[in-house]
Structures are given as C-alpha cells and as structure tokens.
Amino acid sequence: MDTxxxxxRLTDWGDTHGEVLEGQIEGCPAGVRVDMDFVAxxxxxxAPSRDALSTKRQETDRVEFLSGIENGVTTGEPIRFRIPNxxxxxxxxxxxxxxxxxxxxxxxxxxxxxxxxxxxxxSARQTVCRVVAGAIAKLWLQGRGVRISxxxxxxxxPAQEGDSVGALVEGRIQGLPAGLGExxxxxxxxxxxxxxxxxxxxxGFEYGLxxxxxxxxxSEYHDLQNPDFSFRTxxxxxxxxxxxxxxxxxxxxxxxxxxxVRYDRETIDFDGNPVVMKGSDRNDLxxxxxxxxxxEAMAAMxxxxxxxxxxxx
Numbered sequence: 001m002d003t004x005x006x007x008x009r010l011t012d013w014g015d016t017h018g019e020v021l022e023g024q025i026e027g028c029p030a031g032v033r034v035d036m037d038f039v040a041x042x043x044x045x046x047a048p049s050r051d052a053l054s055t056k057r058q059e060t061d062r063v064e065f066l067s068g069i070e071n072g073v074t075t076g077e078p079i080r081f082r083i084p085n086x087x088x089x090x091x092x093x094x095x096x097x098x099x100x101x102x103x104x105x106x107x108x109x110x111x112x113x114x115x116x117x118x119x120x121x122x123s124a125r126q127t128v129c130r131v132v133a134g135a136i137a138k139l140w141l142q143g144r145g146v147r148i149s150x151x152x153x154x155x156x157x158p159a160q161e162g163d164s165v166g167a168l169v170e171g172r173i174q175g176l177p178a179g180l181g182e183x184x185x186x187x188x189x190x191x192x193x194x195x196x197x198x199x200x201x202x203x204g205f206e207y208g209l210x211x212x213x214x215x216x217x218x219s220e221y222h223d224l225q226n227p228d229f230s231f232r233t234x235x236x237x238x239x240x241x242x243x244x245x246x247x248x249x250x251x252x253x254x255x256x257x258x259x260x261v262r263y264d265r266e267t268i269d270f271d272g273n274p275v276v277m278k279g280s281d282r283n284d285l286x287x288x289x290x291x292x293x294x295x296e297a298m299a300a301m302x303x304x305x306x307x308x309x310x311x312x313x
Contacts, residue, residue: 002121004130004198005301007308008137012129015120022082023129025068025136027308030076032140034069042135043083045293046128048284060086063132079136083128093278096269100277102259104270114270124200124287127294134297137304146175146303148296152288153252162262162279166203167255167288171196171295173303176238178246180306187242188249188306195298196253201287204254208237244306253295255287 001013007027014021043061061083068079095116098104103122107113138148149172156165181188193205213221213235223240224232231247238249260283269275284290 004195004298005305008133008301008305010130010133010301012126014126014129016085016123016125017117017120018085020082020084021126021129022080023132025079025081025133028068028074028076028079028136028140029308030074032074032136032143034065034072034074034136034139036072038139039063039132039135042131042138042293042297043128046131046290048290060084061128074136081129081132083132085125094280097275097277098268098270099259100265100267101256108270122200124284124291124294127200127291127297130297130301131293134293134300137297137300140304141175141300141307144175144307146173146307148173148300148303150292150295150299152292155286155288156257158285160263162285164257164259164261164283164285166257167286167291169253169255169288169291169295171251171253171299173238173249173299176244176246176249176303176307177310178244180303180310181239181243183242187239188244188302189237189239189242191302191306192249192251192299195302196251196295199253199255199291199294199298201255201258201291202253203256205251207239207249207251209235210237210252255291258284258287261285 001011003009003011005027009026010023011026012021012023043063047061063081063083066080066082068075068077096114097116099116103119104116107119107122113119141148151170153168153170155167158165189207192207196202196205209221221235223235226232231245234247236245237251238244238247260280262281262285263279265277267275267277
C-alpha cells in the first residue's frame with residue numbers, strides 16, 4: 001500500500017499478478033461531476049494496444065467505483081475503486097531469474113524475496129490506479145481553467161528486433177495561477193519532479209530549458225518582463241523560486257528501456273548461478289505512448305493538491 005499527495009491523496013494496493021488492483025482517493029471535494037466516459041477514455045489510453053511496441057497482455061481496465069460517488073457526483077467521502085486483472089499468467093520460465101535493470105535484485109535485498117512473482121508492485125500495471133485518480137483531478141481542474149497535456153518527443157531506435165527502447169516525453173500544465181508552491185523544500189518544481197520520478201522506468205526530469213540552461217549565459221536565459229508584468233519568454237518553465245509565475249509549466253521526463261526484451265539474455269538467478277532469461281512478449285518494448293496518461297495524471301494530482309492547499313492558506 002502506497003500513498004501520494006497531501007490534501008488530494010491517492011492510496012493504492014495490489015499488483016500485476018493478483019486478482020485486482022484497488023485504490024482510495026481522499027480529499028476530493030463534494031460536487032465534482034465525474035464523467036465516466038472520460039475516466040474510461042483515460043484508462044483506454046494507458047491500456048495495451050495492437051501497436052508493435054505494446055504487450056500482448058490484454059487488460060480491459062474497467063474501473064468499478066465502490067464509494068464516494070453518487071449519481072455521477074462526488075460526495076466528499078473517500079472514493080474507493082477497484083480494477084480487476086483479467087489476463088494474469090504466471091511465467092515459471094523466468095520466475096527465479098534476476099531480470100537485468102529490473103527490481104528483482106533490490107527487492108531481494110530489501111524484502112528477502114527470491115521470486116519475481118513477489119515483485120509485482122514494481123510493475124507498470126500499478127499505474128492504472130494513478131490514471132483513475134488523475135482523471136478525477138483533471139475533471140476538477142477543468143472547472144478552474146487548468147489543462148494538462150503531454151506528447152512523445154522521441155523514441156530510441158532498437159539495435160535488434162525484439163529489443164526494448166527508451167523514450168523522452170514532454171508534459172505541459174496550462175492555466176495555473178501565479179503563487180503555487182513553497183519557497184524552500186516544497187517547491188512546485190520539487191513536487192512535480194518527485195511525482196514524475198515515481199513513475200516506473202523514469203530516469204531523468206527537467207523543466208523549462210532544463211539542462212540546456214547550464215550552457216547559457218544569464219543574458220541569454222533571463223525571462224524578461226514587460227511593464228504589465230507579462231513575460232517575453234518562458235525559459236523558467238512557469239516556475240521561479242519554486243513558485244508558479246502564471247506561465248505554462250512545461251517539463252520533460254526521460255524513460256529508460258523496459259528491462260524485459262523479446263529474446264533470450266544471459267543473467268543470473270537469485271542464488272547467483274548463471275542462467276538464461278527467456279524472451280517474452282508479455283511486456284511493452286517502450287513505455288511510450290502508454291505512459292502519457294500516467295504523466296498527465298501525476299501532473300494533475302500535483303496541480304490539484306497545490307491549488308487546494310493555496311485555497312486553505
């Protein structure tokens with residue numbers, strides 16, 4: 001069981017190998033009209049597709065709300081939901097091998113497990129719960145003129161058929177007011193980075209010009225303002241001093257190649273013996289494009305959390 005957020009909070013549990021994933025959303029105010037078609041559409045964006053990069057595992061990702069919503073409107077009570085796993089297959093072939101660059105080894109050291117079936121919380125299957133919470137956050141944000149979007153900037157070219165590849169994704173939050181975020185430890189940028197780096201396979205985060213800023217002079221970088229305080233440029237990505245300035249917040253997330261590939265690889269087992277990890281088509285070859293609704297969901301939860309916190313101040 002894991003929790004994200006301060007006022008608007010998601011707690012979820014379950015894993016890729018179990019019968020169901022479940023979650024609870026706390027802090028959502030009463031009166032939010034939940035468009036079930038919109039929630040379903042968001043989940044379908046994350047669900048497996050017929051794309052060559054997508055897993056052959058087919059999940060319907062139909063969410064059932066158990067509490068907190070009546071007649072399509074939130075009641076203010078915790079929103080409980082569940083999503084069944086319908087296409088679970090336990091692979092005995094790779095069950096006891098250490099998957100390279102996966103959580104197999106670190107879960108063994110932290111939890112004492114020697115079985116990949118017990119590493120299910122490390123699976124991107126968990127992100128389906130984030131998309132449910134993010135969809136509700138998006139609906140709340142829409143009523144306040146805040147829009148969340150994302151796109152794939154690049155996907156690496158595989159050197160071998162059946163190999164996995166990395167991807168670079170851009171996210172954007174439009175319509176945020178100035179003044180969100182705290183000046184030191186709870187910066188808007190810090191919370192956004194924390195949210196993005198919690199996504200499976202995320203390896204890098206930057207906002208605004210990001211790492212390009214390290215190669216620029218101050219005179220090149222400065223976001224100068226007009227007499228009416230409008231900005232001529234947005235190199236800072238809508239955040240200055242950790243606080244939103246009213247411009248678009250834009251950011252990029254770098255994702256590594258998914259550890260599982262579709263051909264055999266040499267590795268070791270949980271006892272250190274050399275073994276072969278068999279190739280499988282039960283995993284995506286790239287997080288993109290299925291990761292886009294996850295990126296947007298995390299951005300939406302951060303934005304809603306800060307807006308609600310700002311309203312309480």
